[in-house]
Amino acid sequence: MFASTAAVAAPDPARGEYVFHMSGCASCHTAEGGAFLAGGRRLTTPFGDFLVPNITPDPDTGIGGWSAADLVRAMAEGVSPSGGHYYPSFPYTSYTRMRHEDIADLKAYLDTVPAVRNDVGPHELGFPFSVRLGNFFWKLLFFSPGPFVADPARDAEWNRGAYLVNGPGHCGECHTPRNILGGLDHDRALAGATLPEGDGGKVPSLRGLDWSVEDFVWAFETGLLPDGDALGSSMADVITENTSKLTDADRRAIAVYLKSLSALSTD
Amino acid sequence: MRSIVNRRAGFVAACTALALAVGAAGALAQDVVQQRKDLMKSNGAAMRAIGDVVKAGGTLDAAAIADKAAVVRHNATKIVALFPAGSTSERALPAIWEKPDEFKDWAMKLETAAAALEQAAKDNKLGDGKALVGAVGATCGGCHKAFQKPAS
Numbered sequence: 001m002f003a004s005t006a007a008v009a010a011p012d013p014a015r016g017e018y019v020f021h022m023s024g025c026a027s028c029h030t031a032e033g034g035a036f037l038a039g040g041r042r043l044t045t046p047f048g049d050f051l052v053p054n055i056t057p058d059p060d061t062g063i064g065g066w067s068a069a070d071l072v073r074a075m076a077e078g079v080s081p082s083g084g085h086y087y088p089s090f091p092y093t094s095y096t097r098m099r100h101e102d103i104a105d106l107k108a109y110l111d112t113v114p115a116v117r118n119d120v121g122p123h124e125l126g127f128p129f130s131v132r133l134g135n136f137f138w139k140l141l142f143f144s145p146g147p148f149v150a151d152p153a154r155d156a157e158w159n160r161g162a163y164l165v166n167g168p169g170h171c172g173e174c175h176t177p178r179n180i181l182g183g184l185d186h187d188r189a190l191a192g193a194t195l196p197e198g199d200g201g202k203v204p205s206l207r208g209l210d211w212s213v214e215d216f217v218w219a220f221e222t223g224l225l226p227d228g229d230a231l232g233s234s235m236a237d238v239i240t241e242n243t244s245k246l247t248d249a250d251r252r253a254i255a256v257y258l259k260s261l262s263a264l265s266t267d
Numbered sequence: 268m269r270s271i272v273n274r275r276a277g278f279v280a281a282c283t284a285l286a287l288a289v290g291a292a293g294a295l296a297q298d299v300v301q302q303r304k305d306l307m308k309s310n311g312a313a314m315r316a317i318g319d320v321v322k323a324g325g326t327l328d329a330a331a332i333a334d335k336a337a338v339v340r341h342n343a344t345k346i347v348a349l350f351p352a353g354s355t356s357e358r359a360l361p362a363i364w365e366k367p368d369e370f371k372d373w374a375m376k377l378e379t380a381a382a383a384l385e386q387a388a389k390d391n392k393l394g395d396g397k398a399l400v401g402a403v404g405a406t407c408g409g410c411h412k413a414f415q416k417p418a419s
Contacts, residue, residue, distance in 0.1 A: 230408040
């Protein structure tokens, strides 16, 4: 099914670069001070340390040997080319909503970045999380695969925003609270959470903010909040690497979608 | 007797002086923390004002933007001195004193970005203003990410 969808249009690296910014890959796959997309960043979580892989086209330590269909399978199903189940530290739980054409374009772009040899070691997880087969059962419980389905009752702008937020943007991976096993609590989607890695800081709710569409667009472009304060923490990179590189139309679509959500805060 | 009284008075005076000195140092540290909080608030207010002008669109009030950008540029030159060694506060990360060169570099970046915005406003070359203000915002966010503990 993937080969057929990926083969619809010739993959376009220029479009793929845009998908790359929509998807926020650099936030995790480029380590602080490390080579672009060569991985190695350590995500410290209650389950152990995840080491983010190299996604440059290096054939041995990166994903140079992957086909577009391999990347589609990884992002849409959370399954590696060798058939292993990924840990949800890789946000395929959101990427599964992406259009497969977008992922194929993304692969075409990733093939153009400099190949860097960087052998990132395996994740450093405690038992029982170190047992990869557990991911299979985790997925049965918490993973609902399948592309984004547009809501016909809403206009194209809203649907574009919903796609960007819930698919490539994977906003919920930090802004939606998780249960004790790390599954996202979809009843409280985007209602604010505790950061799943690092210092476990508070992530604010995106629902019911007293912001205009212009305030959202402004924050996505400049990183500045309506009161003039700046978005710091991990959101600083999200702004500079991702949202500031989107079109104004896409920033607006995200704003329209977020503003349509009913007010809800986890606190 | 007299000498003992004198000595005691001297001791009391010394203690008082010491207490005052310690108190003054503490007050000074408090002072510098308050000063930098005020400075950051002043930056926030300036960026808010700039944001309000640019968000409104249309013909931008370049003079207002130049004024506020000048405030931020001027503030940026004072940041490093307001973080002397030992002046810890709840959201100031130890990295400020562990990586002083990096910290100084961010303050310099802010000064440069604010100066560029100010100059463009004076030359009437703002365009829609967003890229130039975004460059200032990126230095705010980048520095906060590295050196400010997230709000809890």
